[in-house]
Amino acid sequence: MENPAAGKWVVGITGASGSVYGIRLIEVLLAGGVQVHLVITEAGWRVLKEEAGWAVSKRQEALEAHFGRYLSEGALRYHPVADIGASIASGSFRMDGMIIVPCSMGTLASIAHGTSDNLMTRAADVMLKEGRKLLLVPRETPLHAIHLENMLKLARLGVRIIPAMPAFYYRPQTMRDMIDFMVGKVLDNMPFEHDLYRRWGDEQDGP
Numbered sequence: 393m394e395n396p397a398a399g400k401w402v403v404g405i406t407g408a409s410g411s412v413y414g415i416r417l418i419e420v421l422l423a424g425g426v427q428v429h430l431v432i433t434e435a436g437w438r439v440l441k442e443e444a445g446w447a448v449s450k451r452q453e454a455l456e457a458h459f460g461r462y463l464s465e466g467a468l469r470y471h472p473v474a475d476i477g478a479s480i481a482s483g484s485f486r487m488d489g490m491i492i493v494p495c496s497m498g499t500l501a502s503i504a505h506g507t508s509d510n511l512m513t514r515a516a517d518v519m520l521k522e523g524r525k526l527l528l529v530p531r532e533t534p535l536h537a538i539h540l541e542n543m544l545k546l547a548r549l550g551v552r553i554i555p556a557m558p559a560f561y562y563r564p565q566t567m568r569d570m571i572d573f574m575v576g577k578v579l580d581n582m583p584f585e586h587d588l589y590r591r592w593g594d595e596q597d598g599p
Contacts, residue, residue, distance in 0.1 A: 400427045401582075402480050402490035402519075404512050407435020410494035410531040410556050411443045415458070416575045417493055422462045424584065429480050429487070430455075430470045431512050435496065473510045480515045489525030490515055491578060494556060497532050497539050503551075504542040520549060527581055529574070531556040552581045562590045 401421060405414040414436075421428050432440070440446040446454045455463060455470055462468040471478040479485040492499060492512070499512060503526075508514040519526040528551060532539060543553050554577055558570040569589070576588035 399488040400429065400486065401488050402429045402431065402515050404490065404492035404495070404499075404515070405430075405432045405436040405440070406492060406494060406496040406499045406512065407433055407439050408494035408496040408531040409439065409443065410529070411436065411439045412571050413529060413531075413556060413574050413578075414493045415440075415444060416571050417491065417578060418459065418468070420575060420579065420586065420588070421584070422459065422467055424586075426584075427466075428462075428468050430468060431473055431480070431515060432470075433473050433496075433499070433510070433512055471511055473512055475511055476514060478511055481511055481518065483518050483522045487519070487524060489527065489582065490519045491527040491529070491582075492516065493527075493529035493578060494531040495528040497530065497542075500528060500530055500546070501538070501542050503528075504545045520551075525552070525582070526550075527552045527554060527578060529554050529556055529578060554578055554581060561592060 403414060403418055405411055418428055418430065437448045437451065441448045448454050459468050471480060480487060502509065502513040503516045506517060508517045516526055528546065530543065530553065547553050556574055558564070558573050562573070564570045564573065572588035576586055579586045579588070
């Protein structure tokens with residue numbers, strides 16, 4: 393499928409619950425011809441182990457087990473979170489945008505306050521200063537006032553806040569259906585053509 397968003401995107405995975413969203417998003421983007429620059433925080437690696445069963449003691453091997461062909465072809469490029477000198481840390485490196493999914497409240501707060509202390513937050517800061525797209529998928533509940541104030545601050549700067557809130561009007565039957573709905577909402581905001589979920593009004597009478 394030809395996609396208007398096919399280009400270069402950064403995908404970040406943090407330590408919030410919901411690593412499956414990030415994995416699925418990467419799969420769809422790579423299949424659609426997007427070059428993905430991947431950053432995973434230390435806590436993100438921990439969650440990948442706990443939620444997705446990744447053998448993260450050998451990180452390169454874990455990535456190759458899931459995305460081997462794309463790594464060898466250069467479609468997927470992994471950057472350690474401590475590599476503050478990576479290409480995506482510079483505004484001169486042309487990118488279409490960045491998606492952090494899931495986005496922890498700690499990472500969101502760092503972005504909101506301009507604390508670029510690792511590659512994840514520096515890359516997000518680059519998106520803001522260069523006027524590029526930045527999409528955050530926060531996954532936390534309940535939310536307190538600081539969480540909400542930080543999201544409002546970023547939303548006013550043009551950041552797309554896409555909370556991990558699966559819908560049920562399309563009657564999901566499996567966990568994969570619910571994951572695909574959220575990934576589809578992210579793709580809609582790139583925008584990126586997809587058919588991951590049935591849209592409202594498509595062959596139905598109501599919820």
